[in-house]
Amino acid sequence: xxxxxxxxxxxxxxxxxxxxxxxxxxxxxxxxxxxxxxxxxxxxxxxxxxxxxxxxxxxxxxxxxxxxxxxxxxxxxxxxxxxxxxxxxxxxxxxxxxxxxxxxxxxxxxxxxxxxxxxxxxxxxxxxxxxxxxxxxxxxxxxxxxxxxxxxxxxxxxxxxxxxxxxxx
Numbered sequence: 001x002x003x004x005x006x007x008x009x010x011x012x013x014x015x016x017x018x019x020x021x022x023x024x025x026x027x028x029x030x031x032x033x034x035x036x037x038x039x040x041x042x043x044x045x046x047x048x049x050x051x052x053x054x055x056x057x058x059x060x061x062x063x064x065x066x067x068x069x070x071x072x073x074x075x076x077x078x079x080x081x082x083x084x085x086x087x088x089x090x091x092x093x094x095x096x097x098x099x100x101x102x103x104x105x106x107x108x109x110x111x112x113x114x115x116x117x118x119x120x121x122x123x124x125x126x127x128x129x130x131x132x133x134x135x136x137x138x139x140x141x142x143x144x145x146x147x148x149x150x151x152x153x154x155x156x157x158x159x160x161x162x163x164x165x166x167x168x169x
Contacts, residue, residue, distance in 0.1 A: 069145035074101040116142040
């Protein structure tokens with residue numbers, strides 16, 4: 001039943017992606033980020049099941065956006081509010097110094113190393129044999145991931161799923 005519900009939700013979201021066509025910047029299983037110009041009609045929002053909701057405040061809009069992969073994106077709003085979402089990383093204060101909008105954008109636009117080491121001084125792990133819990137330092141590597149996608153344009157990092165007809169772009 002859970003898979004059916006998830007599949008249905010994805011199909012519902014796909015309808016909105018198709019409405020936005022080329023204005024879609026990013027989407028995943030539960031969100032869509034798209035360009036809405038002055039002459040464009042924004043997607044309808046609501047508070048009931050099946051309706052879209054906005055994470056932005058009234059009068060707020062995104063002025064800069066970048067995505068480094070699935071569930072890995074960041075944006076800055078016109079009210080200078082920065083949001084960074086990264087799957088697999090706990091964004092502590094020290095981690096936010098390493099992974100933020102500017103570093104994510106630089107990974108995509110500045111030539112050089114494509115990996116950011118994120119240090120966690122206390123990573124809790126369970127020692128199975130001793131039945132104890134220990135806190136040890138850990139380093140995780142953050143990098144752009146485009147698994148299952150092909151980059152259509154390296155200047156803009158437009159990506160499409162494998163098998164997509166590039167002539168349609």
